[in-house]
Amino acid sequence: MTLPGSQRTFRGMTKYLISFPSEAMVLSEAEFQSAVVESHAVIEEAKAAGVYVFGGGIDETVDPVLVSVDGTVSAEIYPGGHLTGGFTVLELPTREDAVEWARKIAASCRCAQELREFMYDPAS
Template sequence: MAKYLISFPSEAFVVSDDELPMIDTDSHAVIEEAKRAGVYVFGGGIDESVAPVLVSADGAVSSRIYPGSRINGGFAVLELPTREAAVEWAAKLAAACRCSQELRVFGFDPAS
């Protein structure tokens, strides 16, 4: 089985304040379904109020991150048997979050 990252950038999440309670309920229901199915690994959202930093090998910290780097929004990591199953879960999350989801697979690392 492979681990899949299902995510959306914050700029894709364009909803009204009135929709937020239902989106919260619907998205948490999908996550609870994934937990019951035994496929949930972890998930959440990037805290965009905390600026990212770049840490070098000597421990130096810089506010200058890689050019073009952007990680924000919400995500879930699920462990699934097939890409088709990952697409199904991504569609469930897209419906619950009211925005399309990006789907990526993690490369297998036998030491992890």
């Protein structure tokens, strides 16, 4: 959106992807249950703060497929394209805020998190 009387474009907040592959989470059953409770608490905190967009875990029991431009469905996916684990998308004002939320999620999940920034898209 362009602000009236100026050439400056207002982007608003940025969306960040915080994620981890399932193999990064090596926990005992008791540790896993604690991680579930603690990670859900962090998500509730993000919702209360108004920064939560969506998140969840990839259902690894359902095989991914590749859908081509003509609609053909294939079991062959892009090389290196196998996505596992969990993810959270947050909308935040700064990268520093994103790093802090990634730290909270890492602590609750007991594994390091990858942080990626979505490119700005005025249509989203």
